[in-house]
Amino acid sequence: EAGVAQSPRYKIIEKRQSVAFWCNPISGHATLYWYQQILGQGPKLLIQFQNNGVVDDSQLPKDRFSAERLKGVDSTLKIQPAKLEDSAVYLCASSLVVRGTGELFFGEGSRLTVL
Amino acid sequence: KQEVTQIPAALSVPEGENLVLNCSFTDSAIYNLQWFRQDPGKGLTSLLLIQSSQREQTSGRLNASLDKSSGRSTLYIAASQPGDSATYLCAATNQAGTALIFGKGTTLSVSS
Numbered sequence: 001e002a003g004v005a006q007s008p009r010y011k012i013i014e015k016r017q018s019v020a021f022w023c024n025p026i027s028g029h030a031t032l033y034w035y036q037q038i039l040g041q042g043p044k045l046l047i048q049f050q051n052n053g054v055v056d057d058s059q060l061p062k063d064r065f066s067a068e069r070l071k072g073v074d075s076t077l078k079i080q081p082a083k084l085e086d087s088a089v090y091l092c093a094s095s096l097v098v099r100g101t102g103e104l105f106f107g108e109g110s111r112l113t114v115l
Numbered sequence: 116k117q118e119v120t121q122i123p124a125a126l127s128v129p130e131g132e133n134l135v136l137n138c139s140f141t142d143s144a145i146y147n148l149q150w151f152r153q154d155p156g157k158g159l160t161s162l163l164l165i166q167s168s169q170r171e172q173t174s175g176r177l178n179a180s181l182d183k184s185s186g187r188s189t190l191y192i193a194a195s196q197p198g199d200s201a202t203y204l205c206a207a208t209n210q211a212g213t214a215l216i217f218g219k220g221t222t223l224s225v226s227s
Contacts, residue, residue: 004158033214042119042204042217043159055213091158104149104206104215106158 002026004107006092012113018080021110025073025094031055032069033104034077035091043091049075082114117142117209121218128195129226136190136221138205143183146212150179150190151204153220159204163190195225 005024013019025032031050035043046065048055051072060067064083069075079086089109095102118141128134140148147166151159163172163179165188171180178191188207192199202222206215 035217040219042206042219045209045214045216048214056211093159102147103161103164104159105161106151108158111156 004092004094004105006090006107006110008110009108010111010113012115013082015084015114016081018078019082019112020076020078021090021092021112023075023077023092023107025075025092026096026105029094029096029105030072031095031097031102032075033093033095034067034075035093037089037091037109039088046077046090079112082112084114087112087114117145117207117216119205119207119216119218121203121205121221123221124219125222125224127224127226130195130197132195132225133191133193134195134223136192136203136205136223138188138190138207138218140186140188140205140207140216142207142210143186144210145183146208148179148181148188148205148207149215150177150188151206153202153204162203192223195223197225197227199223200225 034046037043046060047057047067049069067077089111091109093104093106120139122137149164150162165181176193202220204220206217
């Protein structure tokens with residue numbers, strides 16, 4: 001069974017530029033999460049989708065971050081304009097369970113460096 | 116609001132030693148708790164999932180316990196090996212039970 005796919009693995013940009021990350025969850029998983037992990041910290045939830053609807057985006061900085069999950073499968077996370085403090089690893093995870101979290105499966109992550 | 120704390124932040128042990136990693140959470144009304152492993156530059160790998168109705172889960176040399184009343188979970192690693200060196204993260208469900216809230220992790224180093 002294929003795991004959670006993410007791209008790109010690495011991205012370096014200048015501050016105020018834009019960047020987009022892509023995630024393809026495990027086939028059939030209804031729930032998709034984007035987490036931000038700053039060096040030395042645990043992952044922090046940015047947004048959660050169930051199918052193509054948003055369940056929780058309370059910690060997403062909506063003035064610069066946006067995310068969508070078209071057709072309830074792939075998802076894209078965009079940052080525009082980027083700030084230095086956005087340097088982090090962006091992790092995508094998916095879960096089969098609709099009620100509660102179930103077991104989460106993570107991708108390898110996309111490492112962003114903002115200069 | 117759920118908060119998760121892990122102690123210690125780092126741990127170094129010689130090969131063969133049994134060890135315990137600790138996790139505490141503030142909101143005991145959890146749906147489940149999960150332990151993950153993260154290798155440098157990699158994503159998270161799920162180790163054990165404990166449902167709220169369970170007391171413990173075992174997988175090979177790993178055993179995780181859950182005490183909801185005290186807001187604690189422990190991950191026991193038996194007969195540690197150098198390949199166990201990694202960061203171990205504990206995560207408990209948020210108040211709505213829809214997502215996981217993570218601790219900062221314990222970085223384990225096992226020397227041969």
